[in-house]
Amino acid sequence: MDFLTLKHDLDTNFALILDSTTHGELPGSDVVAEFVRLCRTLHIQAEEDWNAEAEDFAHLAVKLQQAVKRGNVQEAVMIVDSLDAAKDYCHRTFSM
Structure with a gap:
C-alpha cells in the first residue's frame, strides 16, 4: 500500500472511531481491527x-482494541483522545 493511500485510509477510519467516541459510544470492532492493521502498516513503513x-501509535491502537473488546467506553474514549493528540503532534512535528 502506498503511503498516501495508507494515510487517507487511516484518516477515514480514525474519523469513524472519533465520531463514535465523541458520542459516548464504542466504535465497531471491525472498524477498530482495520485501524490496528493500518497502524501496524504505518509503523512498518x-x-x-x-x-x-x-x-x-500502533501500541495505542491495540490498547483501543482491547478496551472495545472489554466493552469499556470510558477507557476507549481516553485512548482515542490520546491517539488524536499523538496524531496531531506527529503531523505538526514531522509534516507528513
Missing part, C-alpha cells in the same frame, strides 16, 4: 526519524 512515534 515509518521512516527512522518518526518510527518510535509510529510504534507508540
